[in-house]
Amino acid sequence: METVTSRDGTTIAFDRYGDGPPVVLVGGAFQHRWIDQQTARLGELLAQAGLSALHYDRRGRGDSGDTPPYAVDRELEDIDALLEAAGGSAMLFGMSSGAALALRAAATGRPVERVAVYEPPFRAGADPETTAAVIAAAREGRRADAVRGFMRLTGMPDAMIDQVQQSPGWAGLEAVAPTLAYDLTIMGNGDVPVEVLAAVKVPVLAMDGGASPPWAGEAAAAVASGVADGRRQTLPDQTHGVDPEVLAPALIDFCR
Structure with a gap:
């Protein structure tokens, strides 16, 4: 490194x-x-x-x-x-x-x-309400909400998100959840x-x-x-x- x-x-x-x-x-x-x-x-x-x-x-x-x-x-x-x-x-x-x-x-x-x-x-046609909600969750430390909301923005169905949340990799996703606000800021309105x-x-x-x-x-x-x-x-x-x-x-x- x-x-x-x-x-x-x-x-x-x-x-x-x-x-x-x-x-x-x-x-x-x-x-x-x-x-x-x-x-x-x-x-x-x-x-x-x-x-x-x-x-x-x-x-x-x-x-x-x-x-x-x-x-x-x-x-x-x-x-x-x-x-x-x-x-x-x-x-x-x-x-x-x-x-x-x-x-x-x-x-x-x-x-x-x-x-x-x-x-x-x-x-x-990006969903501005969901985008704003994900940014807010990321900034406020509601990591699970941020990850789930971001996945919804990508089109992933809730049933699949539930499966991912039960997987061993979920903790790694939550670890970087605050940076999802950064990605959405970069993308603007899409x-x-x-x-x-x-x-x-x-x-x-x-x-x-x-x-x-x-x-x-x-x-x-x-x-x-x-x-x-x-x-x-x-x-x-x-x-x-x-x-x-x-x-x-x-x-x-x-x-x-």
Whole structure:
């Protein structure tokens, strides 16, 4: 494990794989190094292909610290620190809400060479009442309510949520529940961020899974068409929980 210090003094922890051209891996909701073996495997595959990967814990998760009050700019400053650790510039790969964060980093003139994203959750018609309730629960320490509400926002039925709540992994989800407010703040009202995309001038690869719901493909298409230099790629038979063995070849091809 390595660490960097963000502008506000927060410690950000990461693992580094390989020593080639760097890719910073920006996780989505719940993801961090303690539990996210898929992204760790992705980092290994990138290293084997001659790249390097920086797999970090977003603030408030895993081994990283957190300093209130929260603002999206603080997370962008975390990426600044990682870009510096990578040598001054890097490529970004963002997963789910991490994709929205990666695109915003590129749009704000940071030394980002290119951006790949997988299924950024842009979709019209987000439920503002449930979103507000999840943010409130996350901020007030009602962790179970925050996790359950967030899962409802993703479309998971209550019966399945009940099953997850009885599983051994539930405690790990509750541990990072306060950061769900961060993900929802990044996503805003859920609409495609047209102005953000228009400001991205580096090459962008927007990916989705062939077995994912329609919104995922629609979001990937919107990203690819909304940036100056974008393309879309659908990974056959994949869902939102993409297999790193399938994701890695597409990402490696784009990053070389």
